[in-house]
Amino acid sequence: MTEVTNYLVHAVLIGAGATAFMDGWTVVRERLLGIAPLDYGLVGRWIGHLRSGRFRHDQIAVSPPVQGERLIGWGAHYLIGIVLAAMLLAVWGLDWVRRPTVIPPLVVGVGSVILPFLLMQPGMGLGVAASRTPRPMAARLHSLITHGIFGLGLHVSGWLASLLNMF
Numbered sequence: 350m351t352e353v354t355n356y357l358v359h360a361v362l363i364g365a366g367a368t369a370f371m372d373g374w375t376v377v378r379e380r381l382l383g384i385a386p387l388d389y390g391l392v393g394r395w396i397g398h399l400r401s402g403r404f405r406h407d408q409i410a411v412s413p414p415v416q417g418e419r420l421i422g423w424g425a426h427y428l429i430g431i432v433l434a435a436m437l438l439a440v441w442g443l444d445w446v447r448r449p450t451v452i453p454p455l456v457v458g459v460g461s462v463i464l465p466f467l468l469m470q471p472g473m474g475l476g477v478a479a480s481r482t483p484r485p486m487a488a489r490l491h492s493l494i495t496h497g498i499f500g501l502g503l504h505v506s507g508w509l510a511s512l513l514n515m516f
Contacts, residue, residue, distance in 0.1 A: 356438055359446055363506040364434030367454075368427050370502025371495060384491065393422030395473050409473040430499070433461050437503060449507035458500020462492050 350358070375386040395406065397415030406412045415421070437457045438445065445453055466478040466489075475481050479488035 352443075355443060356435075359443065359510055360435035360438055361431050362510055363437070363446070363503060364431030365427055366506030366509065367434060367458075367499055367502030368430030370505055371430075371499040374495065374498040389422030389426050390419040391422065391473065392425060392469065393418035393420065395469070396421050396425055405472050406474045429464070433457055433499075434503060434506075437507075446507050446510050449504055449511055451501075451504045454503030454507065455497065455500040458496050458498070458503055459493065461499065462496040465492055 372386075378384050379386055391409050394412060394415050395409050397418055398404075398406070398412060434457075437454060440457075441453045470479050471477050475488075476485075479485045479492070482488045
């Protein structure tokens with residue numbers, strides 16, 4: 350396997366694995382704490398409206414639906430996880446996969462909270478860092494925890510990839 354192929358395969362496996370790990374957390378969080386997960390259909394609606402040049406919505410839930418918004422949203426969710434894993438590997442290299450440590454994926458996971466805070470939430474009408482939500486500090490804390498869980502998922506997925514010894 351070439352170095353580029355190796356890099357891409359690991360980015361896909363680790364990114365998709367970490368995203369699934371995060372999704373598992375949202376299921377547990379909903380069952381134990383009653384906190385509803387993010388509706389990725391609304392994310393897909395926001396992304397779908399980008400094609401027509403509309404970046405910001407007052408309330409994404411009342412914006413017109415776009416065809417395939419649920420598929421678009423879930424696809425983007427997993428693609429973003431893969432891109433973040435690729436960033437992890439770009440900075441720390443494939444050597445990280447050979448001996449995964451927890452700090453690099455936590456840096457990427459927690460650092461990735463900037464994406465919803467500064468891009469997605471304002472675009473969907475929730476304000477910068479959820480400032481227009483009923484409980485902004487709670488929303489921020491949930492985002493931070495969820496992105497930290499994603500970072501742990503990167504670590505777990507990297508560890509599992511290291512066991513596969515695909516080098």
